[in-house]
Amino acid sequence: MMGARRIAALALAALLPMAGLHAQEYPAKPVKIVVPFPPGGSTDVAARILAARLADEFRQPVYVENKPGAGTTIGAAYVASSAPDGYTLYVTGPITHASSQALYRKLPYDALRGFAPVGNMTVSPFIVVVHPASPAKSLKDLLEAARRQPGRLSYASSGNGAAPHLVTEIIARSAGVSFTHVPFKGVGPAVVALLGNQVDFMIADVAVVPQIREGKLRALALTTAAESALVPGVPSMAEAGMPGVDVPSGLALFAPAGTPEATVARINAAMNRALRDADVMQKFAMQGFEIQTGTPADLAAMMAREVERYGQIVRQTGIRID
Known part of the structure; x- marks a missing residue:
């Protein structure tokens, strides 16, 4: 008569291939x-x-x-x-x-x-953008204006605590400047405010690339350490004078x-x-x-x-x- 241990071992051996098959069957x-x-x-x-x-x-x-x-x-x-x-x-x-x-x-x-x-x-990348009429022609211009007038320059974002809000604060603290935050309910209204020249700048995702290509917004810099094929010719953070910043x-x-x-x-x-x-x-x-x-x-x-x-x-x- 086959012992209990032998029966248990055979049962376990029979189950192991089933377990392997189950894992292979996903999904x-x-x-x-x-x-x-x-x-x-x-x-x-x-x-x-x-x-x-x-x-x-x-x-x-x-x-x-x-x-x-x-x-x-x-x-x-x-x-x-x-x-x-x-x-x-x-x-x-x-x-x-x-x-x-x-x-x-x-x-x-x-x-x-x-x-x-x-x-x-x-x-x-995120992209630092301004209205075409802005006196800031580069990120350096924008930061120098902020140093001359602490807290006076305003920026739009898609909402309090949203990624562009946090990224802007990272860059501001890295540069030793301060801005006034103007939050909106979503990217669309924030972009509309900048297109209307109601704020000084914003940091936006690639959704604003069409406006950049059409000349409705001016790109000053990317928030990354390298340039991007998505917006050729726009300087990286390092090229814009902020080496070490990569967001x-x-x-x-x-x-x-x-x-x-x-x-x-x-x-x-x-x-x-x-x-x-x-x-x-x-x-x-x-x-x-x-x-x-x-x-x-x-x-x-x-x-x-x-x-x-x-x-x-x-x-x-x-x-x-x-």
Whole structure:
């Protein structure tokens, strides 16, 4: 008669191939990508482009679900509380995600520990722009005017605590100057105010590139350490006289904390292949995005740095949302 230990061993051996098969089968059902903004914005468009290509990679439907509100924290909280099985993913900007930890006194999640980094998707500069009638022809001109008149120059942003607000404060503190912040409810109204010459400047994402090309806005500098093909000829921070300042924008993909490493690796590999697809690259370029791929470890390291950097600027300035 076969002993109990022998029977148990055979049963375990029979289960092991099943476990391996299960791991290889991901995804076995549709995958959802949560976007913490309304439909139609640049993050939403990028997520939908990626979702369409991932569906080919996974041979499963991949769809976008918008969960806007509360400065992206509604969408983030939803993802953080979702099952860590790889079927709920999250596309957001690393700056927004990292800064939420300091901007909100009470969050139902931890920006680092509540998520499994999957990988970077894009990188792009913010752009320092002024009205064409502005006397500032360079970033140096703008900063010198600010030194002569502390706090008098005003800048528009898409809202209190939004990424452009924080980035402007980082640059102001690096240069030893101060500005007056004029927050608006979204990028559109902020750009309209600058087009109307109601504020002195703003730091915006690549959404203002069309206005720059049409001569409706003048670009003084990029917030990154290197120039960008998106806006050729616009100097980097180093070229504009602020070496060491490098504040890029971008998008990244996350999963809930606890998602198996093998599943994260599978998603990362599929995403990187999707982002290197010529059609995807062209569509992203049309939206003003430069592709940036990498590993989960790359994104994890970047997020740790960003949480520290934006936590520091929030503490220094006292910026709060709640």
